[in-house]
Amino acid sequence: MLDWIITNSWVFWLAMFLLLAIIEIVTLDLFFIMLSAGALAALFGGLLGGPFWAQVVIFCVVSLLMILFVRPVALRHLNRGPADLRTNVERLIGETAMTLEAVTDNSGTVKIGGDTWTARSSDGSQIPAGQRVQVARIDGATAVVAPVGGAFKDNEVGEA
Structure with missing residues (x-):
């Protein structure tokens, strides 16, 4: 052979x-x-x-x-590809969200694009409810967020 x-x-x-x-x-x-x-x-x-x-x-x-x-x-x-082709949770990175309850370094919830996510603060600070945050990354089913300043107005709640 x-x-x-x-x-x-x-x-x-x-x-x-x-x-x-x-x-x-x-x-x-x-x-x-x-x-x-x-x-x-x-x-x-x-x-x-x-x-x-x-x-x-x-x-x-x-x-x-x-x-x-x-x-x-x-x-x-x-x-490599444009950001508009990102899929799944990758598309959430950089999005603006609203805190539904206080977000700390180990607990909290946010609303991202109509969906509720568990969240934690990216820098360990406490972010009060109703604040505007930006999604820094996604760890499993938890959004890691950072404050971007300012609270949401009542008419913006549905948009977040």
């Missing part, structure tokens, strides 16, 4: 390329596609008649270089 793989190494690398590409399609983490690129480079090494040990070295080197240099850049580009 090993003799056949060494003799027909291009078939082995083609199968590895396809298998790794299929795994990438399932996982979508840009890791297996980098290995797949290494298998593709080794495939060309096999088609050019290189010895099997050299093809393995090509696979390892190209895969490692792709993982170290290409994957981080690709992930940065994929994760």
Whole structure:
């Protein structure tokens, strides 16, 4: 079996390329596609008649270089996007909210966009009820808020 793989190494690398590409399609983490690129480079090494040990070295080197240099850049580009495309709780960061009850460093509630959230103060200060706050981050199901000054007017309560 090993003799056949060494003799027909291009078939082995083609199968590895396809298998790794299929795994990438399932996982979508840009890791297996980098290995797949290494298998593709080794495939060309096999088609050019290189010895099997050299093809393995090509696979390892190209895969490692792709993982170290290409994957981080690709992930940065994929994760970058305009703020209006933020989803889930990410879209709440920076929003204005109203405190429904006093918010301390370990308890409180706020109203963010019509929803009531448990909250805590980002700087440990106590924020009284009815105050305007800004969402600094979301920790699980708790909004971490910071005061932005001023109380809400009665007609603004429904907008927060």
